[in-house]
Amino acid sequence: MKCYRKYIILVLAVLLLASCSQQKEDDQKTSGLTIEPLELNKKEKVLINKTGVNFIRYFKLNGHLKKNEDLKIELDKYVNGKKTDESMSSTNEPNLTFQDDILSFGIQTLQEEKKLILFMGLTNGISSTTESKNKITASSYGNVLNKKIKLIKESPVYLAAWMGTSKNEIHGGFEDEEGKFPDAVKQSELAFVYKITLVHREK
Numbered sequence: 001m002k003c004y005r006k007y008i009i010l011v012l013a014v015l016l017l018a019s020c021s022q023q024k025e026d027d028q029k030t031s032g033l034t035i036e037p038l039e040l041n042k043k044e045k046v047l048i049n050k051t052g053v054n055f056i057r058y059f060k061l062n063g064h065l066k067k068n069e070d071l072k073i074e075l076d077k078y079v080n081g082k083k084t085d086e087s088m089s090s091t092n093e094p095n096l097t098f099q100d101d102i103l104s105f106g107i108q109t110l111q112e113e114k115k116l117i118l119f120m121g122l123t124n125g126i127s128s129t130t131e132s133k134n135k136i137t138a139s140s141y142g143n144v145l146n147k148k149i150k151l152i153k154e155s156p157v158y159l160a161a162w163m164g165t166s167k168n169e170i171h172g173g174f175e176d177e178e179g180k181f182p183d184a185v186k187q188s189e190l191a192f193v194y195k196i197t198l199v200h201r202e203k
Contacts, residue, residue: 033150036059075087075192075193078190080189098123102121104126105194115131163188170188
């Protein structure tokens with residue numbers, strides 16, 4: 001009887017260890033989902049300049065999603081420092097594994113029409129929209145994220161931003177925000193902010 005009890009305890013211990021090991025493996029996969037800026041070489045920059053896109057920033061995504069997780073990629077619009085309902089967003093990410101998958105945010109200025117064409121690059125395509133520049137005469141554009149960072153569930157990572165003003169100069173920048181919301185946007189007349197969030201996948 002004692003041997004039988006020892007056998008049962010041993011089996012339970014093995015099952016428990018296996019369960020813990022699987023959970024740890026799943027956690028490691030999630031914690032390995034990272035995003036970072038992608039730097040272009042000189043030849044790539046020349047090719048991009050010939051497309052007519054004035055500003056563009058690239059980011060690369062690596063790691064894994066659990067089956068109940070999703071990526072929400074958004075381009076938010078701000079007017080006079082306040083977020084509007086005019087946002088572009090993408091969910092239902094078809095991939096669960098990423099290896100240097102590229103995301104991007106670009107802007108093309110149409111001077112004569114006084115408009116902006118905004119591009120939001122996704123893992124499986126690209127979305128675009130056209131916005132009026134109104135009286136915008138000066139603008140600033142750049143990365144909000146400047147280093148590799150792990151995605152944490154329900155915590156947005158701000159990647160890049162553009163902001164404009166009708167005045168002769170614009171104050172503030174994005175370079176020191178390290179993926180957090182750029183406070184300079186609150187002082188702008190018009191702004192667009194590109195971000196990514198790890199979220200729960202809707203059924």
